[in-house]
């Protein structure tokens with residue numbers, strides 16, 4: 162099944178085109194990385210795929226449903242680049258992660274315990290259970306990134322879309338984060354992630370889409386590593402129990 166399908170996608174900001182008729186698909190169970198230089202259009206591509214940026218032309222479908230008719234947002238977890246800086250709204254880590262449950266809620270159903278358990282499990286998977294009651298703005302940048310990942314996981318999505326999830330995250334945390342994604346993918350989850358550098362995520366990636374100046378210039382195996390990227394193919398990730406993941410952060 163095709164989980165994400167963009168056909169002839171054109172996006173322009175203020176009349177300036179930044180995506181020029183792109184075609185991209187993500188199949189169920191795949192982990193696809195969108196790679197490219199700064200400003201090439203990677204974020205725009207994934208944000209357009211979720212309807213966060215309007216298309217000037219083209220079509221998008223999610224889980225086989227045209228975006229304009231798609232309502233099943235509980236199946237989608239989105240991790241933006243940053244936790245909306247300057248929102249100014251005080252919220253605890255648990256509250257932010259609980260927001261990830263909203264699309265799963267059904268009116269009139271109890272489900273409170275299930276919500277609480279899902280939030281706790283998501284916090285544990287990113288190693289932040291002990292910080293649940295803290296104000297989110299007292300956490301470091303890397304920890305806030307983990308809150309966003311927990312928020313996306315809490316909804317129990319089938320598709321995770323992540324925009325530079327490991328930017329500004331230290332090496333050890335990147336490895337732990339790769340483990341969380343590995344577990345999600347091994348359970349059948351589909352992953353679309355934007356990355357400038359993959360680092361420890363490289364072994365997870367089934368396919369790479371390379372964007373250059375708003376066009377897809379490669380769609381296939383990970384491109385041959387160059388320079389410091391040469392480490393990519395020498396890293397291996399092995400499945401671990403979630404308990405082990407916790408201790409990695």
Ligand SMILES: Nc1ncnc2c1ncn2[C@@H]1O[C@H](COP(=O)(O)OP(=O)(O)OP(=O)(O)O)[C@@H](O)[C@H]1O
Pocket residue numbers: 174175179197198199200201202203204205206357
């Ligand atoms: N909201 C916006 N308004 C105007 N221009 C924008 C907006 N968002 C992005 N752009 C421009 O669109 C182009 C593509 O941006 P995009 O963020 O998609 O690139 P990217 O490949 O994700 O870059 P990076 O790796 O730096 O995050 C850039 O030239 C950027 O300046």
